[in-house]
């Protein structure tokens with residue numbers, strides 16, 4: 001195995017990440033109500049193999065064991081998300097103490113082991129009762145989210161200082177309302193724009209609420225920007241396709257959140273769909289509330305070209321009906337995602353330029369078809385090489401002047417990979433879904449080695 005020898009700045013945070021619906025299970029315990037993912041995963045044909053998060057990794061019951069595992073790996077920090085339907089089962093209104101208590105126990109356990117909790121308030125499990133009221137298409141969702149945030153930060157803010165409002169609002173809007181691959185599974189580009197707008201409004205409305213309940217809070221949002229590349233020998237139509245895809249993937253969020261405006265051309269490109277009446281006076285200033293850092297989740301670049309004369313594009317991203325996505329270039333992970341450390345570096349540099357903020361890589365990792373070998377171990381050399389390549393890119397970006405404060409491996413555990421169910425394994429720790437036994441993979445050991453070496457410097 002190639003060795004990894006790069007060094008990182010003092011105080012660099014090494015972590016791993018998960019999300020509530022993907023690992024917790026206990027879907028109907030202690031007052032938790034259904035989320036849009038409970039509904040979606042029960043809808044035939046939406047999730048591979050008909051898998052659901054009913055049991056997942058059973059982390060709700062095994063969190064103490066999982067904290068011990070994190071401690072063995074030497075993690076400085078653990079990024080997890082809170083399930084809104086546990087905390088406010090009816091979406092708005094009464095707070096469920098039992099739900100909050102779970103997170104309180106989790107936080108205490110982490111702190112006892114010297115692991116910093118990094119909490120995401122929304123990682124996609126919207127209470128179903130709120131979707132019944134229109135979900136993110138309802139402008140009231142901004143207030144719902146701010147009230148829910150107040151309940152969580154009010155309960156944990158004495159022990160948690162690192163708060164993230166939303167995980168990847170691109171997925172909660174474009175992937176969920178235009179492409180339809182994620183809950184609630186709609187296929188309408190206009191709805192996706194409205195949802196994106198309301199998600200950013202929810203984020204911006206929650207930021208001051210978080211600060212009010214936790215004056216020392218470091219407040220953040222996690223985006224999933226992707227480097228967009230066109231054909232090397234492309235013409236100006238291809239350049240336009242790159243611009244449109246970049247707006248729909250990146251500018252749609254960088255613009256309102258960091259520049260107080262939608263990106264150049266985006267409103268014109270989408271004028272055929274809408275008069276944008278959902279954008280009201282004052283919204284953009286709410287959305288661009290100052291933050292303390294930016295979380296970046298990044299896995300792969302995006303390749304596009306322009307649709308040629310008469311060619312039908314199936315692209316449902318807003319403003320992208322003339323854009324065709326082209327094949328990723330090998331090597332590919334088990335998700336079919338292109339492995340490109342270079343695109344990782346470029347997107348980190350871009351994220352820092354756009355935001356002007358310190359960056360945390362809040363997710364990065366790869367899926368491979370792992371199995372437990374006869375020796376009882378999980379040998380995953382591909383994940384090790386993905387990890388090395390992407391950490392090299394992080395080190396390069398830091399050398400190029402980007403203020404990167406930490407890296408969180410996705411994921412601590414194999415887990416429910418959304419529309420792919422349990423088919424795709426991203427963990428640095430293997431989970432046997434029959435016995436729920438955890439086995440640290442070779443990549444987990446290598447990550448622990450890199451962390452220990454960093455700590456010993």
Ligand code: FCB
Nearest residue numbers: 019167168297410417426
């Ligand atoms: C990200 C999600 C995370 C996980 C990884 C593979 O988009 O935030 O929950 O599914 O992809």
